[in-house]
Amino acid sequence: MTRLTIGLCLVFALAGLSLFVGVTEIGPLDLLRGDVDAQQVQVLLASRVPRTLALVLAGASTAVAGMVMQMIVRNRFVEPSTAGTVESAMLGLLLITLFAPGLPLMAKMLVAAGFALAGTALFLRILRMVPLRDVLMVPLVGIMLGGVIGAVCTFIAYRWGLLASLGAWSMGDFSGVLRGRYELLWIAGALAVAAWFAADRLTLAAMGRDMSTNLGLNYRATVVIGLVIVSLVSATVLVSVGTIPFLGLIVPNIVSLRMGDNLRRAVPWVGITGAGFVLACDILGRTIREPYEIPIATMLGLIGSVVFLYLLLRTRHNAAA
């Protein structure tokens, strides 16, 4: 419990730091003294605070969604962006942008979530049909499925001049976050909390259908709950800030190494680590080449791929031992 408190304090510290990093100089002490002008207050309330909240919410919920996905699929190396979930959400978003561009953001998000759900269900169906001997085959199948759906997206976007939008969605970036344009992420945050409430069921489902049934759990219903959480989180994050790659993969794996996979214990840690990780990457991306920014997707792609490789090699090593 105390270690969890320390983790929370670290996230708060990073969030505090995030408030005061940027082109407009705002000092924490000036703020406390009330020594700030109207423009600085404006920047703080309209941009810095929303951006920081968005980072925390998106980071925590994306990491938790990754963990939930790994529990449902019973494979360490899947996350929404290696299972066709994100690409399906993008397809939904693309179609709704084409056919009903006037719809409110909430409706667009729900359509994207519906597509994400269908795409993930398709992934699970393919997994059931293909006998998989190797743990790494599962994410490979997911990446291939994602590739196919992604190609459809690119074709449609190319044909109707939406390639720029597609590029923005697939490249997660928090620089455009302003008040009024991030609030959907509260839904993602709430879903991460919901995952915590369903923690025992999800942990049980990860033990397999037979074991769950033996213990009286409705396996199918639990998988559906997990899928809904994963799809809604993916869609919400996608329409708000774009895709955040690798996060849902590396954070649950790192937490699992230390704490194991009992979700009741692990979910708070996954959330905190996800939020902290995204905050740190974003602050770094904002400072490395000030006054310009490096998008979070680039930062995470770089750091994430290295960590992912390490985890893969570690698995190989353990399997050989």
Add this chain to the structure above:
Amino acid sequence: MIVIENLTKRHGSTPCVDGVNLTIAAGGVTSIIGPNGAGKSSLLSLIARLMDKDSGRVQVDGLDIDTTRSEVLARRLSILRQDNHISSRLTVRDLVGFGRYPWSQGRLTAQDRAKVEEAIGFLHLEDLADRFLDELSGGQRQRAHISMVLCQDTDYVMLDEPLNNLDMKHARNMMRLIRRAADELGKTVVLVLHDINFASWYSDHIVAMKAGRIVHAAPVAEIMQPDVLSSIYDMEIEVQEMDGKRIGLFYA
């Protein structure tokens, strides 16, 4: 008491369990034996609702498995299948604790925790309780699973080939423990066993299956007869008596 009436399950057109009628009395150890592909494991899975049956009825203490809620059944009857590959990293204590799920839905009470420690102690897993399952040997993991099933604290415990992957010493210890679970905890244990001599030594009743049907169901002494065993396995099996136990000899 488990009452099975006319139970049938087909894979494609060939039945793997073919019109089985069987009554398993409460208390004691019952072993199901028979050649490969006789439908022993399928029968166990059908009784424990892990597999959907094509026709027939199964009642556990008068509760029909079709109409009884799964969580109610989970407090009466537990099953452990032979391949329990768990890919998640759980500690032994986590796993055993999930045995209490049917009773407490994950919110362990003080009484649940006492049961967990008791089940861990019953399998002598105290030193391993906080280790992760993927750090254990096959035999230790098997014991952890059995401990979980005992922690579930059901009247009926079904174990599908619990001696799989165990060496002689651990296999014998496992059978002694199963005997103790029946004698001291009053469990009704139903096992699928390949080794007829373990079945003979530790069970009260033996059910013999062949080609999806039950060919014999009787107390041990009636099954452990040369002619009966030979007809089940289609091979010569001698039977000798030692210390009042019957041992089948089929090595020559």
